[in-house]
Amino acid sequence: MNLKITNLKAGLPDKEILKGISLEVPSGEVHALMGPNGSGKSTLANVLAGHPQYEMTAGTIAMGNVDLTELEAHERARAGFFLAFQYPVEVPGITVGKFLKRAVELRRGEEGKFNVSGYITELRSAMDFMGMDQGFINRYLNEGFSGGEKKRMEILQMLMLNPNFAVLDETDSGLDIDALRIVAKGVNKLRGGKFGSLVITHYQRILDYVKPDKVHVMVEGHIVLSGGPDIVNELEARGYDWVKEMKK
Ligand code: ADP
Ligand code: MG
DSSP: OOEEEEEEEEEETTEEEEEEEEEEEOTTOEEEEEOOTTSSHHHHHHHHHTOTTSEEEEEEEEETTEEOTTOOHHHHHHTTEEEEOSSOOOEEEEEHHHHHHHHHHHHHTOTTSOOHHHHHHHHHHHHHHTTOOGGGGGSEETTTOOHHHHHHHHHHHHHHHOOSEEEEESTTTTOOHHHHHHHHHHHHHHOBTTBEEEEEOSSSGGGGTSOOSEEEEEETTEEEEEEOTHHHHHHHHHOSHHHHHTOO
């Protein structure tokens, strides 16, 4: 589905971080959001997901014909919004298998009449696809996972939940090239059809594997530049200083 953000202002109670963001990702497209550290990329991801720590003071967020603006985080997730976290949390006591089963059940609205054996088959094949050992099913969610394993786990969740729109917050950071390829493979699997995605990254590397339809650059809470994929090469060659200049 498409995601349409209109004049979004948000931040912490005492600090405005996003200063009027308008951005649209049409259904079926993958856009990249780039920008220097501290520009507000993760804040945007969190605000889109409905993180209660952040306060929205203006604007609207719509996914397809669903207005997300007033919805709670879990309602956005059920509607098919997915966020892959920059820093996935460890949840001791809950296994990967149980966590995903419950999440998938809620997302599909199949409470009570869930086909468990079908789910297990699906989970096993998604894990094979992500190059994850089946032993992860019985491990506690993210507990003791390496950085790369946590990021694969985020993408596994995404595949199982089959979202309408996914935001990936620096899922590429800290990954070696093999893990990066697998993460990209996961995104490319959902790509097309009605799935839309915003891939947040500081570096160009993941964009060699997930080719964005369009690129947006954020500086100090503003989108200062939007355009074709060529922007990525220009940022790689020239750094971020020249785009910082664009913010006056
Ligand atoms: P990016 O993801 O682009 O690196 P962030 O959205 O993480 O940027 O941060 C943008 C700015 O907002 C930074 O100055 C950061 O310190 C501040 N910020 C974001 N979230 C919080 C928070 N929960 N508490 C304090 N400051 C925050
Ligand atoms: Mg960030």
